[in-house]
Amino acid sequence: MAKKVAILAVNPVNGFGLFRYLEAFFENGIAYKVFAVAETTAIKTNSGISLQTDDVVANLKGAESEFDALVFACGNAMPKFSENAGRPEYRDLLTVIKTFGDKGKLIIGHCVGGLLFDIAGIASGRRLALHPFVKDAVKTAIATDEACVVDGNFYTAQSEACLLLLIPEVLKVLKQ
Amino acid sequence: MAKKVAILAVNPVNGFGLFRYLEAFFENGIAYKVFAVAETTAIKTNSGISLQTDDVVANLKGAESEFDALVFACGNAMPKFSENAGRPEYRDLLTVIKTFGDKGKLIIGHCVGGLLFDIAGIASGRRLALHPFVKDAVKTAIATDEACVVDGNFYTAQSEACLLLLIPEVLKVLKQ
Numbered sequence: 265m266a267k268k269v270a271i272l273a274v275n276p277v278n279g280f281g282l283f284r285y286l287e288a289f290f291e292n293g294i295a296y297k298v299f300a301v302a303e304t305t306a307i308k309t310n311s312g313i314s315l316q317t318d319d320v321v322a323n324l325k326g327a328e329s330e331f332d333a334l335v336f337a338c339g340n341a342m343p344k345f346s347e348n349a350g351r352p353e354y355r356d357l358l359t360v361i362k363t364f365g366d367k368g369k370l371i372i373g374h375c376v377g378g379l380l381f382d383i384a385g386i387a388s389g390r391r392l393a394l395h396p397f398v399k400d401a402v403k404t405a406i407a408t409d410e411a412c413v414v415d416g417n418f419y420t421a422q423s424e425a426c427l428l429l430l431i432p433e434v435l436k437v438l439k440q
Numbered sequence: 441m442a443k444k445v446a447i448l449a450v451n452p453v454n455g456f457g458l459f460r461y462l463e464a465f466f467e468n469g470i471a472y473k474v475f476a477v478a479e480t481t482a483i484k485t486n487s488g489i490s491l492q493t494d495d496v497v498a499n500l501k502g503a504e505s506e507f508d509a510l511v512f513a514c515g516n517a518m519p520k521f522s523e524n525a526g527r528p529e530y531r532d533l534l535t536v537i538k539t540f541g542d543k544g545k546l547i548i549g550h551c552v553g554g555l556l557f558d559i560a561g562i563a564s565g566r567r568l569a570l571h572p573f574v575k576d577a578v579k580t581a582i583a584t585d586e587a588c589v590v591d592g593n594f595y596t597a598q599s600e601a602c603l604l605l606l607i608p609e610v611l612k613v614l615k616q
Binding site for chain 2: 279286424
């Protein structure tokens, strides 16, 4: 039976990456809900377009059991992650990632996603694809130079461009 | 000198296609403005996300000279094009395409875009890539089975997935 996916969209989010997941899920009949990693559902793309998500990350906290998979959609919010890490939406982001990981649900993401999975402490010993700039910051996971890696319940890609390789793998497991 | 691009987004629009252009333009410092093919700037993606464009197509009419290139971003509005062709936004769409074409500006689009360029009467004798479903409807242009075609000022791709091939060509000419 098709699974239900929670998608985390940072602010600003890379629209190409976000909609690469969303349109693929839509076309394949996979249920999803988009949560802004922000205080409100009004966020922007890197390219400056305003969009409305379904909900905010604060409301995903405690509702993780409604979903089978978590997607992290990266964006230009991330280069400033370390200086904003204390903000409620970023604390919620890591809490939610940890809960999905602890429950053994599917963990999907590109670009800086792999580093967040490592920071949340859920990816120990797992091989991940992620942006080369953040590779050295990874502590307990195994940061690779690959474009796309599937390791257990972890589905990661190096960048938006590499979602081309990741999406077919993601669709396969979500349709099981 | 980099060129300025007008992007037409139908309602609903395929978000993957739309943002494949927008994020590439953003990352490459190419100026753009997004016009909804709708009565208001509030449109949706195929995948159900509400977004806000910069303006509507009615206001691009008469302002074509401000731009060097036109992009048509396709979406699920298009299967109903023939029954909605009389609506003001669709009449404006064809008028705007015709003006850009007549002025010899760059004409870029995927999926059903090629058919609209043909209907607008600007692509006579030009080789185009477009969705296989609409190939037989093309009258004076040359509908191909190719994933991506560049012919003169026409830059077309068969689908969102084929933008992977089209975007580098588009960036090359927009940066000239």
